[in-house]
Amino acid sequence: PIPVSSGQAFPLPSLPRKQPTVLVVCGPAQNGAIGLVCARHLRIFDYEPTIFYPKRSPDPLYRDFTTQCEKMDIPFLSYLPTEVQLINDAYNAVVDAVLGAEAEAGEGRGPCAAILATLKHIRIPIVSLDVPSGWDVEAGSSGGISPDVLVSLAAPKQCARRFLGRQHFVAGRFLPYDVQKKFELNPPEYPGTECVVALRAPR
């Protein structure tokens, strides 16, 4: 669902750079693993993803995701340039798969802090997976990153109310009905066979 919504938000012909390059920044846990899967699908969709995955999870499933990406010739950066202009120039968009809903509030200040500090200053659009990294999952964030696109997984988190970007997608079509009812999710109708649905943008 995430690569589909990334694809929908930035259809290939509309990208400003000649090459459809996308930087996918992956954190150490599940959100990062979803980023790896996203990168692989972006590659299948003919984008040119590059991954920055500094802290790799030891989880065997996530290690396999890494192998799949490597075997698909997706490059892995060894460091993230601190010069934001380099990122702005090289890529059309950044997928933020650093921290998800399960992240502790303090993680935004730990090892991921440097990454988030860089991302705060880039000019190209950011697509955040589930929760804009560094935001408090309920309260949102002041002074954190400002994504252009948010893809909520399963259902929007509370902080999504503070999302001010252009497009908000929900990727939750896989949730069984009894789970939806139990948590009173009231998801919108998904069009046709789409696995993501765009919610009305806040502005």
Place this chain on the structure above:
Amino acid sequence: QEEAQAIDQELFTEYKFSVDQLMELAGLSCATAIAKAYPPSSFTTSQPAVLVVCGPGNNGGDGLVCARHLKMFGYEPTVYYPKRPNKPLFEGLTTQCQKMGIPFLPEFPAEAALIDELYGLVVDAIFGFSFKGAVREPFGTILGTLERITVPIASIDVPSGWDVEKGKADGLQPDMLISLTAPKKAATHFAGRYHFLGGRFVPAALQEKYALNLPAYPETDCVLQLT
């Protein structure tokens, strides 16, 4: 047939894909293709009822995933799954279907006419590209009944009972074929209305290595209509 098996092997051993991952993508492709060719509004039965017949192997697993996605897409699938492998993958897929309220028939409808009355479409997820040799029961009888129904059949990857390369002139005649990864040789004998390609996960390097010459999928779609 060997090429298809070789590609699968590489995906699992070199690329480290799990069977779960590819089966999920395959099953989703099947449901998507079905939704494009037979939208729920096109059914003449009062509900868009679909019978999904699942065989004893991976093709059956694809069918289980397909059934679950069909439910998500607004269909009313029913599954017949007589021979279930004792493996967590298949047990998990079965549970997922059951928890979504998808009924599992205790018996296969005895008469073709009964199937025609109750369902608007049958998904054939019995045998796939690894099929060799004789058809074991209960599938022989099932295929016999399916050969007499008039509602359309959508076959996953290979029409069940067909020789994977040569086809079977007096066998099942499905209306739709969803070829997974790449069409198998038997697809040249397919005479139905809809031929879709699904399983959009083959890396470019593998496509080249096996000279698959696949046409391009549209945008972010997981299926491509070939005919």
